[in-house]
Amino acid sequence: MDSDPALAAAQKPHPDQDPAPEPAAPEPEPAAPKPAPGVTGPLMDPHPPSARPGRTAALLAGLLLVVPALVTACRLLDTDGITPVPQLLSFLPWLTVPAGLGLLLAAVARRRGLALTAVVVLAATAWSSLPYTTWTTIGHGLPVARVRVLAANVEFGQATDALIATIRRERPGLVYVSECDRACGRALTTAFAAELPHYASVEADGSAGSVLLSAHPLRDWRMIPATMGMPGATAEIAGRSVRVQLAHPMPPVPGQVDVWKRELGRIEDFAARRTGPTLIAGDFNASQDHAAFRAILREGRLRDAAWAARKSRAATWPAEGPVPPYVQIDHVLVSDEFGVDDVRFLDLDGTDHRAVLADLDLRGDR
Template sequence: MNSPNRTDHVSGTDSRNAQVPDDPGNAGDGDGRTDAPSPPVARPLLQRLLRLATGLFLLAATVLLGCRALGSDGITPVPQLLAFLPWLLVPSAVALLLTALLRWRTGVVWALVVIGAGGWFLRPFDTEAASASASHGRAGGAAPVTLKVLTSNVEYGLATRGLIDVIRDEKPDLVFVQECEFRCVELLDGLIPAADYPYRNVVKASSAEGSSILSRFPLTDTARIPGLLAMPGSTARVGDRTVRLQLAHPLPPIPGMVDDWHTELGRIRTFAAAQKAADAPLILAGDFNATRDHAAFRAVLDAGGLRDSALLAGAGRTPSWPTDLPRPLGAQIDHVLVSDDFSVRSARFLDLADTDHRSLLVGLELR
């Protein structure tokens, strides 16, 4: 028989033992010691800097692609960067590699989205060129008239002698010359025989403001498109049709002049829309200071129902500026735009010395 007192004594002993707090220093390994939890280890400084830089790039690329998707040229530096949008894929691929090495899952997904969106905006160039190739041989009444069109920015007239060599070699039917200042005009008059190009529409001015149109076909001068840089226009009798010729040279979208660039491209758009309403064949050529990734340039194409000759000839991504960069680097800002009265047979970008632009030579057929 157990004694109640003994039972109470044992119970009291157990109760006292249960109330003794554990000593952190006595728990754990065999000798009674326990290590404290290790504090989180910070990423190395280089990794943090790489992640920050990659994130900032992806943010900037997202803004740029967003403007492209929304049809907005935005504000500086968006218009300037849009000219080089195709090359966004290169740093985007680098960003994808870095996010993978850094094991940044959100960054990997972000970079893949940026690459996918950038690749999507390359598609219209290839798609349009392929669909338009079927129109090259489209029938339309009498036999077509073939002609060659050359556009060249000679950079303050410095490349005029190179242009003259190209004219002698290629013998284009129509020549559009931008930045053709006084000396440029003198050289063209003195070294290009009037018998070869008897018809000319020349705006004499200094620096980048002068422009000229040379033609083998009879010309009638028309009103210029208003702009700081001369943009003369003419009509030409080509075969049995009257073709409207217009030189384009809006201001560049440099910081502080983006609004002026928009305004002058808007005037070109208004002109193109009026020509579409008149249903007359149109060649609109020159230095547009804009690529097909600029909304203001696409508006010109849409308003006039115009097509880009280089694109139709399979050279839609060949750069025309700046020539300091080797091909295929750069942007295509020099264009020959045509109404659907024309088929495009060829397009070549030619290197000239002493200018930052490549000239564009296009072979056309007027139906």
């Protein structure tokens, strides 16, 4: 069949027209990475980027929970353990912060088991931080005398002048002074020769010196053996014999924890042997979260006056420096022959301790 000349002319390209471009060949696809010898299938990242933040959050949560869990466990088991537990027990209420952050990070990581652990640690830490209980009953006799007690650590005697001004303003009848060096002792006994003429003291330099001033007659002087002075005596108050004892054991710094426990144990032994009204006050270098301190209360059937006044978490140390006070280590302990009216905490210039001022009622036998 002959072709149509017109159709052939139409299909023939014009001399000035470019020929139609050839279709581009498809680019070759990149070759898949070859698997390592002995491995079949394509290579895959076992930890994709989306999983790494969760893994990091879980790791941080676990680290944050270690210290609160350890310290709270020792608190619940009624033991002070070994370094660093005695030191960390002073921070117990504040350990709810890392425990709470640990719970938050566990939730971010979506780890149910870790989150449940964090809930338990946080709840246990918070519960352990509640005010401690008392092991004694409140006396029901009629008040026979009002007793105002002041306990102060003057830090090597540096706060002596501030303490003198405080005594003149507050007019306590019993004053327990820790870290009162020889110059401090002379200044106090001279300044209050009329108001507080009776005293029992340990005359020594630096932190070893202590003095107990009294408006009431003192007899039967005794001293609990310790590195720093802990004098005591029997005061005659409104016809009743009251045992007064200053407490100042060594602090639980690393390397001295055994000394700290031993000296607190001697205070415990004194408290356990007590008969009749008793007042033990001073710088205990221990908080309500230390088992060695709670043992004194338990064995002596004593109450912490701050606990009775619902102020058992009022911090007394450190009272100077960049860190605000975070732990109460200065206490006034009373037997059940005393009622507690009020407790106040006073700042003294020159010392790293706040003083404790307790208003008490001494009760009669009936």
